[in-house]
Amino acid sequence: MESNFCCLNESDDLNILISNSSERLQIERTKTLFEEIRASLNNNDEEDRSFWRPVLPWGGVYTIRAGRKAISCIPLYVKVSLKNTCTIDGFLMLLYVILRDNQTFPREVGVFLGREFVEHFLYLMDSYDYTTVKMLWILDRMSKQQYRSVIHQAALEIDLFGNEHENFTKNLKEIMSTMQESLCTNWDCQARFQEFLEKTISINPPNELPQRDPIQSAVDQFFCPKNVLCQEFGCDGLREFSQRVFSHGPPPFIILNMQMWKSEELSYVPYHLALSHYRYSLEGATLFNKEEHHYSAAFQIDGSWMHYDGLRSDNLILLNKPPELLLLSSLVYVRCSDNK
Numbered sequence: 001m002e003s004n005f006c007c008l009n010e011s012d013d014l015n016i017l018i019s020n021s022s023e024r025l026q027i028e029r030t031k032t033l034f035e036e037i038r039a040s041l042n043n044n045d046e047e048d049r050s051f052w053r054p055v056l057p058w059g060g061v062y063t064i065r066a067g068r069k070a071i072s073c074i075p076l077y078v079k080v081s082l083k084n085t086c087t088i089d090g091f092l093m094l095l096y097v098i099l100r101d102n103q104t105f106p107r108e109v110g111v112f113l114g115r116e117f118v119e120h121f122l123y124l125m126d127s128y129d130y131t132t133v134k135m136l137w138i139l140d141r142m143s144k145q146q147y148r149s150v151i152h153q154a155a156l157e158i159d160l161f162g163n164e165h166e167n168f169t170k171n172l173k174e175i176m177s178t179m180q181e182s183l184c185t186n187w188d189c190q191a192r193f194q195e196f197l198e199k200t201i202s203i204n205p206p207n208e209l210p211q212r213d214p215i216q217s218a219v220d221q222f223f224c225p226k227n228v229l230c231q232e233f234g235c236d237g238l239r240e241f242s243q244r245v246f247s248h249g250p251p252p253f254i255i256l257n258m259q260m261w262k263s264e265e266l267s268y269v270p271y272h273l274a275l276s277h278y279r280y281s282l283e284g285a286t287l288f289n290k291e292e293h294h295y296s297a298a299f300q301i302d303g304s305w306m307h308y309d310g311l312r313s314d315n316l317i318l319l320n321k322p323p324e325l326l327l328l329s330s331l332v333y334v335r336c337s338d339n340k
């Protein structure tokens, strides 16, 4: 069956989803999840290095309370089961930490993803309402082509198996959007002037290793002006590419797609990165385990590194030392506050 039987695809239904979840929560919390995690870092003894409760566990089952508008949906199902959510879980965790750790970022990110989305997202995370957080992402940000959905009796199953850059990074609107112009030296060229827009930052390892800082070099390569032979049919001109610039100014955070890099090329991961005249610092990474086709994430709070894996029972653990990021899917950097 196809997903036209789903009734949870309209924004109306999304609002029901969110308001239902806020009705369910009765405990007023005084601390955000971020503050709880940060506090646990300070009194974590050597024996127990895991956070005291599960954060964003893999999968999830969302139970719809029948009643109100939901009852008009035909067929009415009462459960939504989520599968293979690791393609969004790690990034949702990172996004949460980034937004809570930087006071001005929620407003900035809200410009792209919507203020309501950001507020709901933070509220749900702080309420430990993790399945609803994932539903919010799926319904509000993902397109239907990005996941499989089937109905088993009265339950809808949403399967997010795939690639996290497809399921998460691509759905960040124009946050990381960059632009580069090019002009061909040949006056007869069919398309002399061209504009190239990229919504994500995918970098390739340099041809020759070792280099002092291969990741910074690859980023420089991505942004720098260059001349290449024109690819237009029948043209033998030289195409001159301008410096690449961010379309909407320097984004609050950037995600480098590192899928092309082998582990031996990642023995050095820089903590600071210069991007198109702006300074960024390493906040986290997502890791990919090929054998298990499974994603997890690492991030730092106040210099302490934590590893998040939704499949583990203690799914947030404190690391003794910064992680060796040799199984990378992405690197996540945040803009430094002293940028001018």
Ligand SMILES: [Zn+2]
Pocket (backbone or CB within 6 Å): 184, 185, 186, 189, 190, 191, 192, 230, 231, 232, 235, 236, 237, 238, 239
């Ligand atoms: Zn040309």
